[in-house]
Amino acid sequence: MAVAGTGVFAEILNGEVYRYYADGEWRVSGSGKSVAIVNPTTRQTQYRVQACTQEEVNKVMEVAKVAQKAWARTPLWKRAELLHKAAAILKEHKDPIAECLVKEIAKPAKDAISEVVRSGDLVSYTAEEGVRILGEGKLLVSDSFPGNERNKYCLSSKVPLGVVLAIPPFNYPVNLAVSKIGPALIAGNALVLKPPTQGAVAALHMVHCFHLAGFPKGLISCVTGKGSEIGDFLTMHPGVNCISFTGGDTGIAISKKAGMVPLQMELGGKDACIVLEDADLDLVAANIVKGGFSYSGQRCTAVKVVLIMESIADAMVEKVKAKLAKLKVGPPEDDSDITPVVTESSANFIEGLVMDANEKGATFCQEYRREGNLIWPLLLDHVRPDMRIAWEEPFGPVLPVIRINSVEEGIHHCNASNFGLQGCVFTKDINKAIMISDAMETGTVQINSAPARGPDHFPFQGLKDSGIGSQGITNSINMMTKVKSTVINLPSPSYTMG
Ligand SMILES: NC(=O)C1=CN([C@@H]2O[C@H](COP(=O)(O)OP(=O)(O)OC[C@H]3O[C@@H](n4cnc5c(N)ncnc54)[C@H](OP(=O)(O)O)[C@@H]3O)[C@@H](O)[C@H]2O)C=CC1
Numbered sequence: 147m148a149v150a151g152t153g154v155f156a157e158i159l160n161g162e163v164y165r166y167y168a169d170g171e172w173r174v175s176g177s178g179k180s181v182a183i184v185n186p187t188t189r190q191t192q193y194r195v196q197a198c199t200q201e202e203v204n205k206v207m208e209v210a211k212v213a214q215k216a217w218a219r220t221p222l223w224k225r226a227e228l229l230h231k232a233a234a235i236l237k238e239h240k241d242p243i244a245e246c247l248v249k250e251i252a253k254p255a256k257d258a259i260s261e262v263v264r265s266g267d268l269v270s271y272t273a274e275e276g277v278r279i280l281g282e283g284k285l286l287v288s289d290s291f292p293g294n295e296r297n298k299y300c301l302s303s304k305v306p307l308g309v310v311l312a313i314p315p316f317n318y319p320v321n322l323a324v325s326k327i328g329p330a331l332i333a334g335n336a337l338v339l340k341p342p343t344q345g346a347v348a349a350l351h352m353v354h355c356f357h358l359a360g361f362p363k364g365l366i367s368c369v370t371g372k373g374s375e376i377g378d379f380l381t382m383h384p385g386v387n388c389i390s391f392t393g394g395d396t397g398i399a400i401s402k403k404a405g406m407v408p409l410q411m412e413l414g415g416k417d418a419c420i421v422l423e424d425a426d427l428d429l430v431a432a433n434i435v436k437g438g439f440s441y442s443g444q445r446c447t448a449v450k451v452v453l454i455m456e457s458i459a460d461a462m463v464e465k466v467k468a469k470l471a472k473l474k475v476g477p478p479e480d481d482s483d484i485t486p487v488v489t490e491s492s493a494n495f496i497e498g499l500v501m502d503a504n505e506k507g508a509t510f511c512q513e514y515r516r517e518g519n520l521i522w523p524l525l526l527d528h529v530r531p532d533m534r535i536a537w538e539e540p541f542g543p544v545l546p547v548i549r550i551n552s553v554e555e556g557i558h559h560c561n562a563s564n565f566g567l568q569g570c571v572f573t574k575d576i577n578k579a580i581m582i583s584d585a586m587e588t589g590t591v592q593i594n595s596a597p598a599r600g601p602d603h604f605p606f607q608g609l610k611d612s613g614i615g616s617q618g619i620t621n622s623i624n625m626m627t628k629v630k631s632t633v634i635n636l637p638s639p640s641y642t643m644g
């Protein structure tokens with residue numbers, strides 16, 4: 147397994163501390179401080195990154211603004227060419243980047259590799275999509291509006307915003323970074339990345355792939371440091387023209403602090419899985435286990451509450467229990483299905499929800515078991531709305547089952563949530579499925595499959611507290627542009643072929 151910080155990546159490491167990236171160079175912060183990244187499995191410090199200063203952020207923003215002007219004059223095909231290069235380098239070096247994901251966020255080795263490959267594919271698709279949708283504009287003629295002659299032509303096109311600030315979360319520090327970086331760059335913007343602390347080194351390796359591809363100096367920067375320390379300075383910086391954020395309710399706070407800039411927010415979720423009496427229970431069980439427990443439930447699109455008709459609940463619970471018993475629990479290096487959650491505080495939060503459910507009488511389908519940050523998969527049955535886990539997002543391998551006696555009850559619970567990211571419904575009746583999908587107040591509804599963001603060109607959006615705007619490659623590109631109109635005024639009306 148290629149080692150992080152070696153080979154082509156050697157220059158990003160300065161002794162024990164990874165450098166930050168600014169003005170086309172790998173640098174050591176003047177703060178003289180660094181941030182520890184604790185391996186969730188060993189609970190020992192694995193890596194360290196720079197704690198960048200506000201002065202360094204100011205410099206990065208200044209340089210980004212200048213670089214962006216030159217970049218906006220770079221032909222679309224050249225922008226796309228560089229993105230394809232970066233994608234290829236990313237995939238070529240998937241092993242050391244995947245190793246960082248294993249060590250920083252305890253992502254199972256196989257999932258870590260697929261995150262990097264998926265990211266390369268996302269960057270390439272973005273390059274192609276950007277050339278298509280940014281290569282065309284709109285022509286409007288004045289006489290389509292009542293009272294006008296055809297003496298005005300309006301040419302409108304999509305132009306860059308300026309400097310995009312990208313802030314991805316720990317659970318996809320590469321994929322949810324490039325899902326912002328690619329669209330920003332193809333649209334002609336500069337990009338400042340603030341990676342999550344847990345996942346920062348994987349992100350720095352990813353940034354180096356863009357550096358190796360030959361992007362202009364200063365166009366891409368990556369500043370590291372705790373979000374709680376440097377985050378507000380970044381999101382309220384006057385040099386920022388757009389913020390693309392993925393994470394928890396931090397995003398809600400950011401949306402209240404940010405200036406007059408476009409916001410793309412992908413936040414938490416409480417994705418409901420509604421199961422009707424005619425559902426294929428083997429399909430349901432497989433999707434509940436995959437959807438609820440992949441990456442130990444640390445996915446915003448994870449199944450977070452099962453709303454199942456009472457008459458089939460016992461049978462479904464038995465099937466899920468049998469599958470959960472077969473999951474491998476252990477370190478990410480061994481490709482375990484269930485690995486330690488990302489931090490001790492996360493594990494403590496999950497435990498709090500479990501204890502609350504226990505005090506209020508939920509049925510434990512397995513013994514609750516935790517060793518350090520490792521929590522064994524747990525299905526809680528007969529969960530009631532007075533239990534915190536009915537509403538809160540554990541972001542861990544714990545799944546509540548609420549038994550319902552009507553579809554309306556299921557839809558009501560789904561819509562009573564403050565979240566509105568995704569949901570899913572299992573039934574053989576497609577008419578019912580469509581009606582339920584229409585009734586669920588979520589950005590996406592999956593019919594007969596667990597929620598998922600991928601494939602990455604699908605629109606992906608959260609309603610209510612789950613987000614602002616829409617991701618997915620095309621929507622992200624469009625969101626990172628604004629419209630410019632140029633109106634040609636003719637001396638007199640002119641009608642072609644007239
Ligand atoms: N909708 C979606 O697609 C996703 C949603 N999520 C949600 O995020 C949560 C877990 O992810 P997690 O990474 O812990 O989320 P957080 O909101 O804690 O962090 C997300 C990012 O924001 C940064 N950050 C923290 N504080 C600030 C601040 N004041 N200003 C600017 N940036 C800041 C973090 O940096 P640092 O790490 O240094 O604190 C990190 O890079 C869950 O609620 C989950 O549902 C997660 C992934 C995807």
Ligand SMILES: O=C(O)[C@H](O)COP(=O)(O)O
Nearest residue numbers: 444445446447598599600
């Ligand atoms: O942030 C997340 O958790 C991701 O958006 C989920 O992506 P996935 O559904 O493709 O795992």
